[in-house]
Amino acid sequence: SPGLRFRLPFVIILFQAIFLTLFSLFVTYNEHTDAAAQTNETDHSQNELYEIFPLFQDIQVMIFIGFGFLMAFMKQYGFAGVAFNFLTANFAIQWALLVQGFFNHYYHGKIHIGIYNLINAEFACATVLISLGAVLGKVSPIQLLVLALFEIPIYVTTEWTISEYLKISDVGGSMVLHVFACYFGMSVTRVLYRPGLKDGHSKEKSSYQSDLLAMMGTIFLWIFWPSFNSALANRGDDQHRAVIHTYIALSSCTLTTFALTSMVEKKGKINMALIENATLAGGVAVGTSVDMMVTPGGAFILGCIASVVCTLGFKYLTPFLAKHLKIQDQCGIHNLHGIPGIVGAIGGIITILLSSEDTYGLSLYETFPHRAPAHDDPKLSEMVRLLPVLKAGAGRSASEQALYQAATLGVSIGASVLGGFLTGLVLKLPILAQLPDEHCFDDEPYFEVPELEEKELNQIK
Amino acid sequence: SPGLRFRLPFVIILFQAIFLTLFSLFVTYNEHTDAAAQTNETDHSQNELYEIFPLFQDIQVMIFIGFGFLMAFMKQYGFAGVAFNFLTANFAIQWALLVQGFFNHYYHGKIHIGIYNLINAEFACATVLISLGAVLGKVSPIQLLVLALFEIPIYVTTEWTISEYLKISDVGGSMVLHVFACYFGMSVTRVLYRPGLKDGHSKEKSSYQSDLLAMMGTIFLWIFWPSFNSALANRGDDQHRAVIHTYIALSSCTLTTFALTSMVEKKGKINMALIENATLAGGVAVGTSVDMMVTPGGAFILGCIASVVCTLGFKYLTPFLAKHLKIQDQCGIHNLHGIPGIVGAIGGIITILLSSEDTYGLSLYETFPHRAPAHDDPKLSEMVRLLPVLKAGAGRSASEQALYQAATLGVSIGASVLGGFLTGLVLKLPILAQLPDEHCFDDEPYFEVPELEEKELNQIK
Amino acid sequence: SPGLRFRLPFVIILFQAIFLTLFSLFVTYNEHTDAAAQTNETDHSQNELYEIFPLFQDIQVMIFIGFGFLMAFMKQYGFAGVAFNFLTANFAIQWALLVQGFFNHYYHGKIHIGIYNLINAEFACATVLISLGAVLGKVSPIQLLVLALFEIPIYVTTEWTISEYLKISDVGGSMVLHVFACYFGMSVTRVLYRPGLKDGHSKEKSSYQSDLLAMMGTIFLWIFWPSFNSALANRGDDQHRAVIHTYIALSSCTLTTFALTSMVEKKGKINMALIENATLAGGVAVGTSVDMMVTPGGAFILGCIASVVCTLGFKYLTPFLAKHLKIQDQCGIHNLHGIPGIVGAIGGIITILLSSEDTYGLSLYETFPHRAPAHDDPKLSEMVRLLPVLKAGAGRSASEQALYQAATLGVSIGASVLGGFLTGLVLKLPILAQLPDEHCFDDEPYFEVPELEEKELNQIK
Helix, strand or coil, X not given: CHHHHHHHHHHHHHXXXXXXXXXXXXXXXXXXXXXXXXXXXXXXXXXXXXXHHHHHHHHHHHHHHHHHHHCCCCCXXXXXXXXXXXXXXXXXXXXXXXXXXXXXXXXXXXXXXXXXXXXXXXXXXXXXXXXXXXXXXXXXXXXXXXXXXXXXXXXXXXXXXHHXXXXXXXXXXXXXXXXXXXXXXXXXXXXXXXXXXXXXXXXXCCCHHHHHHHXXXXXXXXXXXXXXXXXXXXXCHHHHHXXXXXXXXXHHHHHHHHHHHHHHCHHHCECHHHHHHHXXXXXXXXXCCCCCCCCHHHHHHHHHHHHHHHHHHHHHHHHHHHHHXXXXXXXXXXXXXXXXXXXXXXXXXXXXXXXCHHHHHHHHHHHCHHHCCCCCCHHHHHHXXXXXXXXXXXXXXXXXXXXXXXXXXXXXHHHHHHHHHHXXXXXXXXXXXXXXXXXXXXXXXXXXXXXXXXXXXXXXX | CHHHHHHHHHHHHHHHHHHHHHHHHXXXXXXXXXXXXXXXXXXXXXXXXXXXXXXXXXXXXXXXXXXXXXXXXXXCCHHHHHHHHHHHHHHHHHHHHHHHHHHHCEECCEEEECHHHHHHHHHHHHHHHHXXXXXXXXXXXXXXXXXXXXXXXXXXXXXXXHHHHHCCCCCCCHHHHHHHHHHHHHHHHHHCCCHHHCCCCCCCCCCHHHHHHHHHHHHHHHHXXXXXXXXXXXXXXXXXXXXXXHHHHHHHHHHHHHHHHHHHCHHHCECHHHHHHHCCHHHHHCCCCCCCCCCHHHHHHHHHHHHHHHHHHHHHHHHHHHHHCCCCCCCCHHHHHHHHHHHHHHHHHHHHHCCCHHHHXXXXXXXXXXXXXXXXXXXXXXXXXXXXCCCCCCCCCHHHHHHHXXXXXXXXXXXXXXXXXXXXXXXXXXXXXXXXXHHCCCCCCCECCCCCCHHHHHHHC | XXXXXHHHHHHHHHHHHHHHHHHXXXXXXXXXXXXXXXXXCCCHHHCHHHHHHHHHHHHHHHHHHHHHHHCCCCCCCHHHHHHHHHHHHHHHHHHHHHHHHHHHCEECCEEEECHHHHHHHHHHHHHHHHHHHHHCCCCCHHHHHHHHHHHHHHHHHHHHHHHHHHCCCCCCCHHHHHHHHHHHHHHHHHHCCCHHHCCCCCCCCCCHHHHHHHHHHHHHHHHHHHHHHHCCCCCCHHHXXXXXXXXXXXXXXXXXXXXXXXXXCHHHCECHHHHHHHCCHHHHHCCCCCCCCCCHHHHHHHHHHHHHHHHHHHHHHHHHHHHHCCXXXXXXXXXXHHHHHHHHHHHHHHHHHCCCHHHHHHHHHHHCHHHCCCCCCHHHHHHHHHCCCCCCCCCCCHHHXXXXXXXXXXXXXXXXXXXXXXXXXXXXXXXXXXXXXHHCCCXXXXXXXXXCCHHHHHHHC
């Protein structure tokens, strides 16, 4: 496969050279990583690192072990599942550090970085890995890198636009991350439609061992999802609620999934692929409202709904989309990230419509900074007297905030569909080493795969 | 299997509906998760979340990865091992949040929750998962949920009674958690005795791959056991000692186990099942005294003793119990949790008998609050002058405290034997989808298991 | 195998008895673990435990899961890979607690321990596990214990000498840990040269499943390497930089490795063994300069260089060393730890030569304590006025510091080559149960290995 021997190294080395140049020219330390910024008054235990390092490591496990082994669920695509995830994630994170750096951390002619840059880059990376799920096994590693190359700036621009102009709440990223990543991936896979796979593919199967490793990936994602959903919440009670709500939603989602998988499958048997995926949908569906006062019962319901839509999606919607809309969604990301993300957006809207000072006290204006009275509103100074950390906002009402949330969902879907479509067109360029159908879902074209040896075969016989 | 198709979904949905109702009606935020409780004076970095979140995540890994993959050690019961653990643990945690909530966090008509509730619920859940080890592979998932349904309130009641009336020290749960869980499970498996399995079962075996995954489960349990044993200790030096002692005890236990497994097995070969289990016994045996001044040498000895009793238990006691007392202890929980738990209780008693103000200073009365002088004792005010945080206790002497510890062991065994017996009777009800012997230790009745395909078989031939 | 039945238990029990005696006689609590040291003024949230516990747990995962499963990459040596790592690591940690305790924490006739002792012992343990990589599959477990028995005190003495007399910076241990461990292991394997293996061995192969588990080991090592490299850095910005730099170096190293593996392998296919190893080299190469102001671009370059030297080393140097110098380096530790460690040393030297007060401010003298003005230098008091925590140093210039760094590299190589040679001679003693060539890379002599059963064979046929 000449695509690997020459083109993959060429693409990687080219971009490593570019990234290295950009890192060398533009990336420097922020005040928490710069030695020279430390003065006499610096209390090292207040370094930002300590706020978030354990969460950062949890998210790392999600990205590299969680996604990696969940994507290794096919029996002849295990090496590719875990290794291409490793490759793509690293590429995406480097690129995101640069792009996000230019958008958000660029001043005095430099990008200033610290641990929060890494976390934000991992969020951007998660977007790429989710989209990747739609085309898993059907694209070359070069295509994966190009996917990341396009998706990262489109995601960052969208996210920046939303945070700059719509100023909404979505700390778990239901809309901005999951919905975006899903519809981006759906668009890409639509453009890359393979008629030859419409009746399935002989290698598109799991084995006993691959399912167990995928289950390990799932469980690591499941365990550390509370860290993911709370990482970007305000410190204190907001972050604390994010942990509790994520946990409850995942838990109700998991139990509901066990019930549903028995019901929808033939002979009532449990389908491991459903357990590996649908048990996670609760974490997506609670993402927007996760730091709000959604109540434990509310998180519980969101988890149940997520499981229902996800399980039914896998059973009925995915085949429908493949057959009638030519959208071949390999890992079912529409079921795990798309619909639960929309459920999350709606959950956020409802929670916001029900939110008031009665429930939140003045914290309302910390959780929703744009609902704080505007600069010139006399109420502001009165509030600041009671809670000095409060900042002026935009004086939005609950329903105004809800409208902005709805608009965000629209922007996220629009930008991702369009961005994915354009990216898909690029990915179709013949130079990118498109795979023939018969090489899909197979490690063989890319990896030296150990063979069963004659001796073992004799032993078995 | 109609049991799955109709009964399992029915049971899960029924209880999810009940739990959801209870969550919606009764569960609300505590002062660390409630937005409205945050005032002007709230320092968010003091939120309880940050005290314990890394330990919480460690314990999550133990529950879902550790137990899950350790229980996947049988070659045809891997899906069930990890998936039923996932199912049962989630059910148990939800139920424990409610039951423990009503016992310990119920006021103003609501259960108030935060991260500590989740940790306590995971401790309760661990009890169920340990008991499950006795009947692994021999019960249906419905029976597992019923097991959790009964064991959680019996455990919580026992634990509440002990902490309310006996007021003892057992932060690692040797007596209250491990011994309880063990004898509960032993009782259940006694009631569910299967004469058909007295000569073993053809599927009751591990494979090379299943042993490696089980070993991964073991090592994750082993690594994070210091977090488990220290999570509920007093902050500061007590928690620090708990980490150190657990580590030392696990370490000496592991080395001793490697020595013993070679000695007791035929041809001196190492038995992986022993390594997967007995290396953990030190964590159990040090549980009661883990935050006390048991000394590093003391922890070392407890680890060695735990390994000896556990290894000999697997080799000689488990077959004896199966043959003569009709107790078929599938995973050998009596060896890993029962006897080491009793060793832990005795270790705690000895450590307490040797404890005095000489060794602990006034901290003695923080580690053992009930040894502090009573309200009306003039010594109290003198001590409070030196250490203002001290609270009045019950003025117990070392030997009185030791007696209460011994009583706790008795209560724990009594309550668990009785509770397990009753639960076992319920589990025998025909409606709960009891498995025929030939379906034991087999994923096939419950899961869609990937088959080797003809093509692969040809390839192998 | 009588070696196991009698000799292994004998050796373990003998040393457990000795260690227990030493623990009982000499090991006690330090001020952060001793109950009696807590006074009225103790603020428990300031206990050292909380500074470092999450990093400690990350490093535990590296030692037991990371190394363990990476060493399980051979298809018939999986049990041994993970279990002997477990055995050796525990032995090494206990022994290191004692030896390091006598060197660094011995006063009032006792060794005083706390969490930092455990972390330092894990660093010493890592040394043994790296050396073990050179002889993996070719030595008996007894030989592994003897290896640890010798390597730990030689390492601790070398490290103590360096820190006492050369006073250099190497928080990630590129020189002191990786280079030392590598050349120690290379010497040992040279002495244990097996001519019978010069044309390879039929069992020296991976399988699909063993490569996936090894990849999991690799990824856990990769994820938690920032914790390893930052654990011993100064708190605050130094530790923060160590995290960022390690991450960047690992990331550029990983991408470069994907490019190179395609280029050097036949047909351009990716070699999983290279991915499992060379992706980690960046963490080694950035180790010395990791807490310095090496710049993000500098860390990026170090990662790229590490990948290049490591990949080329695997491809060309390892076969060369085996053929011409009779050094059979089983896991290629020279490529992963040796050359990248030297790259790290050089990186450190260059970084130091470029360091000045312009870049670091007065923090320069915290990151490099021996560059602070000496006691009698009038500049000191002026600096202390600006930064009161500063301590007197040795007044070294940048180039003097660089010379000491270079000297350290020399000392590390010298001590390890010599120490490894002597240890190798001991390991050759016939009493230590040397393996015949045909038993290499095989679990069978040591473990009860589950067999495929007749029934399965029939099913397959």
